[in-house]
Amino acid sequence: MKAVILAGGLGTRIAEESDHIPKPMVEVGGRPLLWHIMKMYSYHGVNDFIICLGYKGYVIKEFFFNYYRHTADLEISLSTGDHRILNSQSEDWKVTLIDTGPETMTGGRLKRVARYLDNETFCLTYGDGLSDIDISAEINFHRKHGKLATVAAVQPPGRFGVLNMGEHSHVFSFEEKPSDEIGWINGGFFVLEPQVIDYIKGDETSWEQAPLKNLASDGQLAAFQHHGYWQPCDTLRDKRQLESLWEKGQAYWAVWDRR
Template sequence: MQNIEKLKLQQNSTIKNALEIIDKAAMQIALVVDENNKLLGTLTDGDIRRGLLQGLDLNSSIESIIFKTPTVAKISDTKEDILKIALAKKLHQIPIVDANGKLLGIKEIDELIKPKEKINKVILMVGGLGTRLRPLTDNTPKPMLKVGNKPILQTIVEKFAEYGYANIVLCVNYKSDVIQDFFKDGSEFGVNIEYIFEEQRMGTAGALSLLKNKPTEPFFVMNGDLLTNVNFEHLDSYHISNNSMGTMCVREYDFQVPYGVVNIKDSKILSIEEKPTHKFFVSAGIYMLSPEILEYIPQNEFYDMPTLFEKLISEEKNIISFPLREYWLDIGRLEEYKKANEEYDEVF
């Protein structure tokens, strides 16, 4: 997303201030925010012209000409969602806000249609044995199982490529030749692929110690058995705007107790809850990490991502969550594999 600092205005700004911002930023729009960075509205050249025709001058306040019901997109909206909104409203750009209306960025529609290639690495963990999906994985690594008539891993690679993330690293182990023979150098899929060979199980974080070329920009880490419609560009922007060392995508998980729960204190029954539902956040297996995080990963040892995050939390580093509202499915068992095939055409 575009840097929005150069586009911001306060409600008490003048028309002259607005014209300077619109002219300097060359985006045909200014964004009006309050002191908490909540989006109050937008201002375009057209809004200013109408104000001048009504008798305002360059020193007049913009308050009366702010467009206070602009079309916005949420941080959780996919690329497809945003394009659909923009095309329907014939917009060239859309402000991006969080659930509380806080301004996070602005998306240019031209960039969505033709995304710029980004240098951030995408590291995909695809070396697992897939034991819970046997016998399907006896001769095929789990990421290469077909969902929607193409390997799971191909869908993941193509989704990253849609957002301009073309530098892919595949951490391979089990049946690695199957993955290499299919993807080769990635050029057929519009990406650049390099491979890391795990000679022993390294865990979801340990394999990062084997990187030949250490990332200099924030990078993605994702399990290779997931299907999701998450907007990777929004995750990237969210990570940077929060100055995070590590960002973990989380998914809300509901669990209903199948019985009446009895709350007791000192043998006295206080209440009875009939089949209550408990809600938790669980890791979605997708992360955005800053390069300095690699210093916390031991060399050539098994090391899982939860262990890494626990260490960073204990050292009070800035570790944040990114709630997923989009489609997400972890294909770990046969029933989930079946579900993925049933839903694929509708979702993707």
């Protein structure tokens, strides 16, 4: 099975990082978000990736073009430039890198890579969200219900604490806003049939608008409820939180490396 990763957006909300690199190349634990996402899929047996490039896509191309050597032990002769690979730990991934345009919307990017999907069921996600979602279970769920599309439904943690106040501004309790008050939202991990491409008009189509709305109205969209960890990296605050979890050995999304 293939996984399509949308990696072409500008990432303006984390401009401190993405002014210089694409947002999926923002690093957590010394590795790009994109790498973490691919490791998540690989853990569930998905090793064939189609990456939709846009903003500064050449950075992602260079990362993968040099990945084999960057992850290997090398012996180099500085006088001749000759080198020898001593040991490589590169993942067994097939990576297809497609320039889908700098201004193309998310649905348009997916439509542009349709020819590479081989008319088979595929996964789709964004290049900035980390989770311990059971992708294998979502795929099995998708195959059983028979609809064209499955979206992972998540309940994001509340960002703000709730003050319970009485008379004279007395605070009698403080609690973090529980996630079940927020409701279920699009978690960004999809399993799709190739027919969903027919719901996308062109480059100007946002996947999250008409395609998903029309799939839902046609009875072709099902939700796989994920009750575990989920965190997008939208802001510098998010990045720092993810870094902290990684450094503490609490990177819940790193299902491939339960340290």
